[in-house]
Amino acid sequence: MNLHEYQGKEILKSYGVPIQEGVVVDSLDKAEEAAKKLSADTGTEWYVVKAQIHAGGRGKGTVEETGSKGVVLAKGLGEVKNTVDGILGKHLVTLQTNGVGKKVNKVLIAEDAYAPDFDACSEFYMSVLLNRGTGRNIIMYSTEGGMNIEEVAEKTPHLIFKEEIDPKVGLQGFQCRKIAFNLGLTGTAMKNMTKFVAKLYAAYVGADASMFEINPVLKTGDDRIIAVDSKVTLDDSALFRHPGFEDLRDTSEEDPTEVEAKAAGLNYVNLDGNVGCMVNGAGLAMSTMDIIKLSGGEPANFLDVGGTADAERVAKAFNIILKDPNVKGILVNIFGGIVRCDRVANGVVQAYKSIGNINVPIIVRLQGTNAVEAKEIIDNSGLNVYSAITLQDAADRVKELIVD
Structure with a gap:
């Protein structure tokens, strides 16, 4: 979990680490009052206004709407409000953000620690x-x-x-x-x-x-x-x-899809590929991502549904994966140990029908308890869903249906 600068400094201070003191604000109306309080507490006469986003390079970054930098020195109380106005609520673009940048919802008004020499x-x-x-x-x-x-x-x-x-x-x-x-x-x-x-x-x-x-x-x-x-x-x-x-978690700074997945109890990490993954177990997930790469594709995500793969959970996972416009197909690779494979297969079919219009192929490999029954359910579903038995079968299906 990433923290903002001011949050990290609070932890540092609690352990006795000397910090550059400051006051965080989330509205322009609070800026001048915060600067006055900081001046009273520290004696500072100049202030450093810092955008609070989860990205480095703020000092070199540029605010799209105003041209301001993400870290600006305000030489006196009279400059504080205008300086904050040039950053707060705007989008800061740095080397660690995309071209749109990140919206600055808070700024830290800090003391000028470099004064007087x-x-x-x-x-x-x-x-x-x-x-x-x-x-x-x-x-x-x-x-x-x-x-x-x-x-x-x-x-x-x-x-x-x-x-x-x-x-x-x-x-x-x-x-x-x-x-x-x-x-x-x-x-x-x-x-x-x-x-x-x-x-x-x-x-x-x-x-x-x-x-x-x-x-x-x-x-x-x-x-x-x-x-x-x-x-x-x-x-x-x-x-x-x-x-x-x-x-301390600021979900506005995180990938919205990852936040949604976390709320649904799914372990999900967004990647840059074209093949969505739905797996149970982190080790199997890593192996599945390797299979995808060996078949010529690129994994679009890491998604571990855990030990439960009922229709509702599978549907949530499908919906999350399909939010990525780069996904050209989905590989479901689940080992039925705790959960029976036929239940997972039924869950996949029900989830597919509940979602409705899924216009990418889905490859399902289920191994473990009742794997044979599960394959029959997938094969007889009449849906755009394809079964695989071995890892090689899954890789061949990915190459055939998605990569080629």
Whole structure:
């Protein structure tokens, strides 16, 4: 689950990580009052207005309707309202959005953390995530923080450092000091960075996150270390341990079809292919996607219907898959262990009839309990539904009916 910047900063702050303070608003009328409150709390005289969307590159992005950037400095209270008006409610296009961009429903009015001595500030990059190859957490960091970090990774990868943490022992003090040293810090700044790293890692572990990315981490002119931005992804599988985190989900930022599937209890991920998949079990789903690719097609989605595949559930799955205009056919590949294959076959037939006009071929492979009976039901349905027995049969059907 992805979070907005202001939400990620709230988690960071709860673990003692120093952050760039700010106030989030969702209407123009609240902008000036929020800026006044921020000024009273922090003493800031300039403000940074930041679009809150689930996409990176906001500082380089452009608001379609006004030409504004997604991150803008307002030099004084008098500029705040106009600056917010140029972003809020508009569509921001970045390198991580499509051409339409994402609508900005909220903006963060933040303090100018670089004042009063901009030239004495330094920007760093830092992230914490799992290295799946080693099974260890890793801290990635660089002296070259800021908006051009992608170019740093591409052109000067030697400027990106990595520190792996053994989860059995956790982050050690010498590792925090090593990170601060590699960032070229000394004295008070080094001590503050060491504390910052330790607290950032504690937030990552404590929140059951998949990733914490801070870009930039700012060293101020007086050697404070502050998280100026935050990009946070939480592990959906661990949300049960954090009841309040589910309330942070912003469904307006997610794929509407995926939101609908989640509400229906279906595990669905939208992809870019032309063959829809309906499978029970994640492992079988991955195998089915491989079959589709080997047959010359491309999977249009990942959809796991789980252990129940009755007519209502199958109909919901069909409807969700068919929302994708790129789908040229559907492959149903279900193993009947918990649920009998003949029941699934009847569910497919009933779902097909209830939906009505389905103008793409459906290939059904059912193996397990009562598989023979299931094949007879499919073959005798009189519908645009084709049965398959083996994985090779399914692949051949995909090639014949969809790819060719």
